Amino acid sequence: MASGKKDTVASEDFRIGRTKIAELPKVSLHDHLDGGLRPQTVLELADEIGLDLPADDAKGLEAWFSDHIDGGSLEDYLEKFSVTVGVMQTREGLVRAAKEFVEDLAADGVVYGEVRWAPEQHLTRGLSLDDVVDAVQEGIEQGEDAADARGRDIRVGQLLTALRHNDNARDIAELAVSWRGRGVVGFDLAGPEDGFLPQRHREAFDYLAEQFFPTTVHAGEGAGLASIRSALLDGRALRLGHGVRIANDLDVVSREGEEVQVTFGDLARWVRDREITLELSPTSNLQSGAVTAWGDTMDAHPFDLLYQLDFSVTVNVDNRLMSATTLTRELGLLAQAFEYDLDDLEAFQLNAAAGAFLPVEEREELIEIISEGFHR
Incomplete structure (x- = not known):
């Protein structure tokens, strides 16, 4: 079965029957701007500001990220972002990164996406907080226009991220609210998880x-149930960034074929019954060590267990560059590992549409777009 390392099959080659997964409409909820730059863009932006890089060509840089990302811990995984963040310090760099990000989403078949960044x-x-948000919004709108010119309809909203190990979450929260209706759709809390509960930013x-x-909180990736509990109680999270370790609150009593009998802990039952969206990122979860307790291959990931138990699971890339992946690839690897069909892949997109930080009317419209695309 597939591991967390880069697959040799091109994303556009993933199929279910005769259907190319790349051509299906998708929703991306957990996608980091600084984890989705194109290698060539990193090179060019670094050259403009005089930033040293670990490689001097696009293929070498892509290989550097791919070969050094399987650190086995969230902290090791996050260490690589100093390179991409380093080239996103000017208005020009932010605009370009956001524009290309949206174009890459559209090429992946995404019809609605939320891009998170700090x-x-x-x-x-020398840029201010308002300056950088404005630059990213300009890039998003340029990317949407460029996609439209190529016949691809896509909408992207910003999630402004505060870093849990710093002390300015209130400032970022106020920034996010001030940009409501102008491109920002939600708030996120990220960064090193273990030892930094959301309650620090109550x-x-x-x-x-x-x-x-609306808020989403990284929880249940680098830490366990206490982190998820704090995300829900202190953060009032409507979605859990990853949230995969909610499976720690499940006791599998028996498993016979597709029949699974499980005893729920109170936290797991709350997340399932309240339909708290899980922003699962399979490849990233393997690379960061989030699912080590279950194994190190895709078929060992608790994604399928959570899906079979009716959790609101969604599929995400987390970081396209760092994990050398696309949403098409993530869906393809899951389909290979668990023998999913088109109905399963559609269910994941419908879950994501239902969890999107959009007004209910727009979520309903998004659901129609997905249904029409899958049944076309």
Whole structure:
């Protein structure tokens, strides 16, 4: 079965029957801007600002990320972002990164996406928080226009991320709310998870709740159930970034073929019954060590267990460059590992559409687009 390393099959070659997965409409909820740059863009932007890189050509740089990303821990996984964040410190760099990001989403068949990134990481060359959000929004709109010119309809919203190990979550929360209706659709908390519970930023989350502003929180990736519990109680999270370790609150009593008998912990039952969206990223979860307790191959990932138990599972890339992947590839690897058919892949997209930070009318429209695309 497939592992977390880069697959040799091109994304566009993944099929179910005669259907190319690349041509199916998709929703991307967990996709980091600084984890999705094109290698050639990193090279060119680095040259413009005089930043040293570990490779001097696009293929070499792509190989550097791919060969050094399987660190087995979230902290090792996050270490590589110093390179991509380093080239995103000017308005020109941010606009270009966001524009190409949207174009790459559209080429992957994404019809709605949410791009998350941490504005506080892009201030070293004199830009303000508002400046960087404005630059990314300009790039997104340029990317949407470019995709439209190629006959691809896509909409992308921003998720502004605060870093859990820093102390300015309230500032980022206020920034996100100030950009509501101008491109920002939600708030995210990310960064090293173990030892940094969401409750550290309760003031920011209280403010967001008072403003009725939606939040997603990275939890259940680098830490366990206590992190997920805090994301829900302190962060009022509507979605869990990864959330894969919710499986730790399940006790598999028996498994016979497709029949699984499980005892639920209170936390797992709450997440399942309240339909809290799980933003699962299979390849990334393997690379970061998030699923080590279950194994190190795709068929060992608890994704299928959670799906069979009716959790609101979604499929995401996390970081396209770092994990050398696409949404098409993630769906293809899951289909290979668990023998999923088109109905299963459609269910994942419908879950993502239902969990999108959009008004209900727009979510319903998105659901129609997905259904029509899968049944065409």
